[in-house]
Amino acid sequence: MNKLAVSPLTQDDFAPFGDVIEARGEPSFTINNGLADRFHALARVQMDDQGETVISLVHSRRQPLPHQVTVVERHPLASQAFIPCDDTPFVVVVGKAGESISPSGLQAFISNGAQGINYHAGTWHGLLLTPYAEMRFICVDRESATGNCEQRFFSDVQACFLDLD
Amino acid sequence: MNKLAVSPLTQDDFAPFGDVIEARGEPSFTINNGLADRFHALARVQMDDQGETVISLVHSRRQPLPHQVTVVERHPLASQAFIPCDDTPFVVVVGKAGESISPSGLQAFISNGAQGINYHAGTWHGLLLTPYAEMRFICVDRESATGNCEQRFFSDVQACFLDLD
Numbered sequence: 001m002n003k004l005a006v007s008p009l010t011q012d013d014f015a016p017f018g019d020v021i022e023a024r025g026e027p028s029f030t031i032n033n034g035l036a037d038r039f040h041a042l043a044r045v046q047m048d049d050q051g052e053t054v055i056s057l058v059h060s061r062r063q064p065l066p067h068q069v070t071v072v073e074r075h076p077l078a079s080q081a082f083i084p085c086d087d088t089p090f091v092v093v094v095g096k097a098g099e100s101i102s103p104s105g106l107q108a109f110i111s112n113g114a115q116g117i118n119y120h121a122g123t124w125h126g127l128l129l130t131p132y133a134e135m136r137f138i139c140v141d142r143e144s145a146t147g148n149c150e151q152r153f154f155s156d157v158q159a160c161f162l163d164l165d
Numbered sequence: 166m167n168k169l170a171v172s173p174l175t176q177d178d179f180a181p182f183g184d185v186i187e188a189r190g191e192p193s194f195t196i197n198n199g200l201a202d203r204f205h206a207l208a209r210v211q212m213d214d215q216g217e218t219v220i221s222l223v224h225s226r227r228q229p230l231p232h233q234v235t236v237v238e239r240h241p242l243a244s245q246a247f248i249p250c251d252d253t254p255f256v257v258v259v260g261k262a263g264e265s266i267s268p269s270g271l272q273a274f275i276s277n278g279a280q281g282i283n284y285h286a287g288t289w290h291g292l293l294l295t296p297y298a299e300m301r302f303i304c305v306d307r308e309s310a311t312g313n314c315e316q317r318f319f320s321d322v323q324a325c326f327l328d329l330d
Contacts, residue, residue, distance in 0.1 A: 023222045023301075032292050033236070036225040041308060045210075045218035053210035053218050055246055055283065055305060057188045060201040071198070081220055083303050085250050116303075118220065127197050136188075138248050138281075138303050140220060143206060 002103065004069065004162040006091060009109040009117070017094040017107075017123045019043035021083055021116035043118035045140060046079040052143040058082065060090075060130040060137065066163035067131075069093055072101055072124045073151045078142035082128060083116030085136040092117055093126030093162065101152055103160040110164070124152070131164065167268065169234065169327040171256060174274040174282070182259040182272075182288045184208035186248055186281035208283035208305075211244040216307040223247065223302040225255075225295040231328040232296075234258055237266055237289045238316045243307035247293060248281030250301040257282055258291030258327065266317055268325040275329070289317070296329065 007013060011020045019042060027037035045053050072095060084090060093108045095101045101124045111117070118140075119125055128137075142148055154160075172178060176185045184207060192202035210218050237260060249255060258273045260266045266289045276282070283305075284290055293302075307313055319325075 021220060021222065023224065027224070028221075031223065032225065035228055035292060035295075036223050036302075038304070039222040039224075041219035041221055043220040044308075045220065045305075047218065053212065053305075054206035055186060055208040055210065055248070056193075056206055057186065057204040058196065058201050059188065059192070059204075060197065063200055083220070127200060130200075137201075139203070140210075140218075140305055143209075 002160040004106060004108045004160045006108040006110050006162055006164060009111045009115055014109060016096055018120045019118040021081065021118060022114055043081055046121040047142060048077040050146060051078050053140065054143050056139040058137040058139045060128060060135045062134050063129055063131055065131045066161050067129055068159050068161045069103060069106065069126050070159045071151055071153050072126050073149055074122050074124045075148045076122050076150065077148045079118050079121050080141040081116060081118035082137045082139055085138065087113045088133050088135055089113050090135060091129040091131060095124035097122030103154055103158055108162050167325040169271060169273045169325045171273040171275050171327055171329060174276045174280055179274060181261055183285045184283040186246065186283060187279055208246055210305060211286040212307060213242040215311060216243050218305065219308050221304045223304045225293060225300045225302065227299050228294055228296055230296045231326050232294055233324050233326045234268060234271065234291050235324045236316055236318050237291050238314055239287050239289045240313045241287050242313045244283050244286050245306040246281060246283035247302045247304055250303065252278045253298050253300055254278050255300060256294035256296060260289035262287030268319055268323055271325065273327050
């Protein structure tokens with residue numbers, strides 16, 4: 001089975017898939033009468049006319065690695081952001097938007113503990129992996145009552161796996 | 166000068182002003198192939214047709230109390246959420262949406278450390294106060310290039326103050 005390399009998460013490398021949400025460099029401006037620094041518009045929410053943007057909390061259990069990538073999904077109508085509340089790295093598996101996706105088109109990234117991510121609409125992604133600890137995330141995405149999720153399953157022969165060593 | 170009482174932040178008491186974002190009770194459902202619990206749609210983003218929802222990070226400096234409330238503002242076109250990454254209480258000052266606002270119409274709330282808030286469009290609010298420590302927030306609001314902020318200033322005679330004792 002092919003092994004998927006896990007790269008450090010950077011804005012440049014993640015750009016084809018979405019945004020990295022992190023307070024890097026100088027603040028954009030101050031708010032709150034100068035009492036707070038704002039790092040502005042680190043991600044832009046993509047939303048269709050029928051969708052509603054909602055804010056949810058997600059509590060993820062610890063998942064030991066290695067992990068076998070047997071399924072990916074995409075949300076064609078809207079972006080989806082996960083921003084951690086805990087200073088702990090997590091791992092994402094992504095593939096470029098498009099009708100077809102295969103394990104050979106996937107990339108994996110590990111965050112540095114201070115980063116969140118925003119999948120652009122249509123970006124293929126695997127499970128959000130939290131190998132080090134239970135983690136809490138703030139999620140910004142689309143109210144899903146009308147359906148906005150497509151999945152592709154890989155057979156055991158096709159599937160790849162990832163590990164951190 | 167009148168003193169503004171500071172009440173514990175609860176969904177019921179804050180409902181006229183916005184949403185309390187917290188993981189209370191049972192999760193709404195699981196996601197991520199059962200690996201994560203989701204507390205769904207704790208806040209809904211309100212956005213006009215011309216606006217764009219953006220995700221920003223805000224770093225707030227510690228502000229010792231007492232605090233004098235001399236200005237409030239509102240964003241008529243969109244909601245504005247602040248969700249803390251640190252398990253530290255913060256204080257908000259709010260007034261009901263409407264053209265007029267006076268210090269006698271204000272209420273103050275202190276969070277329990279695990280709560281965020283989402284001001285509904287039009288809710289008057291004072292400065293976001295972080296009296297205990299520097300704090301990091303995730304902010305979800307409207308790209309402001311076209312203007313979406315009105316302010317009202319109170320004279321020293323009108324102004325009220327708040328403290329935690």
